[in-house]
Amino acid sequence: MSRSAVEIILRAELRAWRNRITKGNTVRVVGLALFVFLAAIVFGGSLFGIAFAAGEALPSARDAILAGAFTALSVMMLVVGFPSVIASYFAGRDLMQLILAPVRTSEIFLARSLFAMSANTLVAALFLTFIVGLGAGSGASPLYYLLALVLVVIQVLLISALQVNFMAAVLRWVPARIARDVALAVASATGAGLYLLWNLTIRQSFTAIKRRPDFSNLVSTLQRLDWLPSAWPGHALSGLINGDAGLALGWTALTLVLAAALTISAALLYERTLLAGLGLAGSASPGLAIARKDWIVYRRDIRRLSRFLPALIFLVAYAFVLVRPSNGVDVFWSDVFIVAFVSFFTSMLFATTSIPSERRGFQLLRLAPITSRELIRTKVLFTLAPILVLTLGITLVSSVIGGDGPAKTAQVAVLALWLGLGCVCIGVSAGAIDPRFESPDDRRMVGVLGTLAAMGGELGFGLLSIGAFALLQLAQQLASGTGGFGYLPATPLMAAVVAVVAVLLAAAGAGVVALMLWTANSRLGSFEGSITTA
Amino acid sequence: MSMGSGSTAVEARSLVKRYGMVLAVEGVSFQVPRGEIFGFLGANGAGKTTTLRMLCGLIKPTSGTALIDGFDVFTQPLEAKARLGYLDEEPFVHPHLTGREFLDFIADLYRMPRGPERQQRMERLLGLFELADRGELIGAYSHGMKQKIGLASLLIREPSVLLLDEPTNGLDPRSARLVKDLLEELAARGTTVLLSTHILEVAQALCRRIAIIDRGRLVATGTVDELRAQTGSAQATLEDLFLRLTAGPESRELIDRLLEPQR
Incomplete structure (x- = not known):
């Protein structure tokens, strides 16, 4: 039998992997x-020891611990393994050759699949020591270890x-390379998050009297x-540990069916999305x-990043200081x-420089068959996403x-x-x-007029919005009769009047935004500077 | 309004550009038929770049009309720009993208459908301009390489009209030759090229007709033979014609006067 394509690709990948190591x-x-x-x-031994105990x-609590452990494994694999899956299946340049x-x-x-699952397999191998430890501590039969594997x-x-x-x-909207970068960032953030969560879950139930950690809180969380x-x-x-073979068989069968369904669906969907993932399909x-x-x-503009990151750290730190309500x-x-x-x-940090940061490349956009309205809309949407994530994140935590x-x-x-939107x-x-397209300094990319417009516009919009x-x-409060304000009587009519005033204020705030957008559109449309430096 | 079905690909109708008291371009009019390479010559500051930028929509004329394939660049900008490719003397590029990423960006910007065909075209162009193996960012490119990636970004989307401001500027002889051959090939396939250059031999070798602009005014338009007839010098080279039609004699006198004390 001639060698199959799978075998040939696999051999080449293994050879490349071996060369990377040996050479x-x-x-x-x-x-x-x-x-x-x-x-x-160290890790395997620790996991084995903890699980054995x-x-x-x-x-x-064995059932809850095992269920929780497999859930933890799944979460870890989901987070840690994503970059490998994306790189092997969707983003590798060598995929182009195969296509x-x-x-x-x-x-x-x-x-x-072998290399796509490599990170997941590594995590799982480590985790297997925990399962084995728990089996040993529970006095499980040899069948347990086989089934665990x-x-x-x-x-x-x-x-x-x-x-x-x-x-x-995801690849319907986002190219694979960007998805991989996001996955890497999520992986590192989730790692820190899980560590924090673990600590919080345990610490809540530490008591000085028992002088040892109380896992009841963790167990009850796992049971949920x-x-x-x-x-x-x-x-x-x-x-299997409890000697209920029927139950073991039932859950195993269910897991197997789910895995088979997801694998078949993955193989089918992969055929449709491979080209899109490589940026070779889809509409432009x-x-x-x-x-x-x-x-x-x-990501590549170090000069911008070096100014942006300290400001971001300052923002997050300051926001968390504000989380603690002050007296009264x-x-x-x-x-x-x-x-x-x-x-x-965040809008002063990200949004104001959004168009001027095009620098000389702005002329490319003016030459392209897109309107200034489309450009503003794109810039708003691109800037809005991180700002909303940041604002909502800090707000929800607070x-x-x-x-x-x-x-x-x-x-x-x-x-x-x-x-955020406004x-x-x-x-x-x-x-x-x-815009100051020629300015080499990010802090001077918006002129005095623009800076004043941003500050005045945001202040006006903010006051109107918060007032509303x-x-x-x-x-x-007036409608529910739970409270009044000065001479205002707590009646439904007064509530309706106040609500109407609130809506009018909000509309005025929206008017400020619309005026700014209209002015920006007409200014961009009439721009004709030469932009001599990058 | 005409809709791009005529034989004229580029038309400047009485283009005027005034900056305050300065008249940069004064009533420039010419037509370039489809598939022709048209040379646009002029001394520094004569108004070449301003005219080209009005034709591509980067500068709004004080008066007059610029048409690309029959579409008014200012009243029908999307239709005109979709058919137009403009290469500036200092190409507009994104310094933080690689050449491949830049071409991909341009192809998306002009709504070129994604697919293996587009990919292959991109690789072919990168190969042609010897940029295929350049993994570095465009910011690290030499001027000539930026010129090449700028040209590739026009060619990837096959516009029907090319406005090129000094396209061979900074290119090594081999690349300059490649560009010349490419332009001839493109014109043979129906692409219209409006070429602004200082290198008169490039203009003479490539352009069927030539327009000469001096201090914002068009002083002559036609084939080299027509220009010779116009100036009454049957044996003159394009350089002689250019100098005669612009500020040639005065320059000669200046040089003579400058060198006089040394003699």
């Missing part, structure tokens, strides 16, 4: 191997397939998650092209202040910590959306009204 710096390779070996012993000491060769997409899918392999397959399915949806499909393999193993959109270019340029200020109004502060600050409750948190979130529109417009928001709160 690299020997000292570095040995050092790396030693580090991996020691890390495996838990299996022995907490017989009633041009007479190879079926399904064969590429199969052949690349099978279930971990299935889980790796299942999560990898889920990642491909997810990418198939045991319906998740990621917990099914844990239930299967737990069934000038708006997306500008956004994509901005994303690449933002209601938590809710403290949150409103944070929303306003973050919206204004609301939750302050104990605002769901209704108040939702109101603050709506205000954050409104202020401030970004004003910021982008101000940059378009008075405050009046709506008052109208709500």
Whole structure:
């Protein structure tokens, strides 16, 4: 039988991998191997020890621990393994060669699966020591270890397939290279987040009297998650420990069916999305092209990053200082202040320079068949996304910590959306009204007129918006008869009048935004400078 | 209004550009038929770049009309710009993109459908201009390489009209020759090229007709033979014609006067 395409690709990849190791710096390779070996012993040993103790000491919590452990494994693989899956299946430049060769997409899918799943497999291998430890601590039968191995392999397959399915949806809007960068950032952020979450979960139940950690809080959290499909393999193993073979078989079968369904769906969707992921399919959109270019340029422009990052750190730090309500200020109004502060600050930071940062490349946009309205819209949308994420993130954290409750948190979130959108529109417009395309310094990319327009516009819009928001709160209180304001009687009629005034204020705020956008559009349309330096 | 079906690809109708008291371009009119390479010559500051920028829509004329394939650049900008490719003397590029990323950006900006065909075209152009293996950012390119990537960014989308301001500026002899051959090939396939250059031998070799602009005014338009007839010098080279039609004699006198004390 002649060698199949899968075998040929796989051999080439293995050879490349072997060459990377053998032809690299020997000292570095040995050092790396030693580090991996020691890390495996330390981490694997620790996991084994913890699981062994838990299996022995907490017989009633075995099911919850196993279910939680498989869920944790799934989350870890989802986060850590994403960059590998994207790089192997969607973003590698060597994929281009495979596409041009007479190879079926399904064969590429199969052949690349080994390396796509490499990160997931590494995480799972480490995790297997925990499962083995728990089995040993629980006195499980040999069948337990065999089933554990099978279930971990299935889980790796299942999560990898889920990642491909997810990418198939994401790649409709985002190119694979950007998705990989985002996945890497999410992986590092999630790692820190999980560590923090773990600490918070344990610390809440530490007591000085017992002088040892109380896991009841953690166990009850895990029990609330045991319906998740990621917990099914844990239930299967737990069934086996308890001698219930039927239960073990049932959960294993369910896991297997789910993994098979997701794998088939992944293989089918991969055929459709491979070209899109490599940027070889799909419609071309000038708006997306500008956004994509901005994303690449933002990361590479060290000068901008070096000014932007300290400002961002200052913003986050200052916002979190404000999270603690000061004496006499209601938590809710403290949150409103944070929303306003973050919206204004971030829009001045990101949005005002959005158009001037095109520098000489702005002439390319003027030559292209796009209108200045389209350009402003693209810039607003591209800038809005990070600002909203930042504003909403800080707002939600502040609301939750302050104990605002769901209704108040939702109101603050709506205000954050409104202020974020308005401030970004004003910021982008101000940059378009008075751009300094030739300025080598980011801080001087917007002229005095533009800076004043941004500050005046945002101040006017902010005051009108927060005024409207405050009046709506008052109208709500007047309507429910829970409170009045000075001489205002708490009647439904007065509530309606106050609400109408609030709507008028909000409309005036929207008017400020519209005026800025209109001015920006006409200024960009009439621009005809020569922009002599980059 | 005409809709791009005629034989004229580029038309300047009484273009005037005034900056305050300064009249940069004064009533420039000419037509370039489809598939022709048209030379636009003039001394520094004569108004070449301003005219080209009015034709491509970067500068709004004080009066007059610029038409590309029959579409008014200012009242029908999207239609005109979709058919037009403009290369500035200092190409407009993004210094933080690689050459490949830049071409991809331009192709998307002009709504070129994505697919293997576009990819292959991009690779062919990168190969042609010897930029395929350049992984560095455009900011690190030499002037000649920026010129090449600028040209590639026009050619990837095959516009029907090319306005080129000093396209061979900064190119090595081999690349300059490549550009000349390319322009001839493109014109043979129906692309109209309006070429502004200081290098008169390039203009003489490539252009069927030539327009000479001096102090914002068009002083002559026609083939080299027509210009010779116009100036009454049957054996004159394009350089002689250019100097005679612009500020040639005065320059000669200046040089003579400058060198006089040394003699």
